[in-house]
Amino acid sequence: AQSVAQPEDQVNVAEGNPLTVKCTYSVSGNPYLFWYVQYPNRGLQFLLKYITGDNLVKGSYGFEAEFNKSQTSFHLKKPSALVSDSALYFCALTSGNTGKLIFGQGTTLQVKP
């Protein structure tokens, strides 16, 4: 069965520091991996995806993620956090056999000035 785990309910960082939001997955077959962000009372916004190719993918707002097949991880990173990055972040997965996304439980990112 496919699954996504986000081991941290909340991540706290100071503005200007690097941030990492962790995601691990389980899937049979090749994974298609996505990160979404949700601001309060807003819909989900697509940040970036990994389908194939380079293990480091770059996305919107300066975010990037590194695909690690051996560790079955897809951690979200940003070199320098902004207060405006504070939001709820979701990692999601599909196997490529179906279009449906399996989401993690979400990680709240809090960036303090």
Next chain:
Amino acid sequence: GAGVSQSPRYKVTKRGQDVALRCDPISGHVSLYWYRQALGQGPEFLTYFNYEAQQDKSGLPNDRFSAERPEGSISTLTIQRTEQRDSAMYRCASSSREFGEQYFGPGTRLTVT
């Protein structure tokens, strides 16, 4: 360009009534997805369509839930004989191809009293 739209944005209904939730995808998008999201949780897959064909309805909780996309564009999610446990945010998403990134609408907040 216009994003995914959903209507109504808020729906309050009495237990036992039927409700119909509408999704208007991004123009030209092939695939359309329905998810349900509890507060603070990741979206949970319900069903999806490629054009007018329903590809996967494995996430529909029971036979009170149904969905259609008769002309391959607008979709309706119908819940018959609503129950309080159906209260949630219902989100629609669309993508230009089956395994591409999904773009989410603002959601319909359903409250069953």
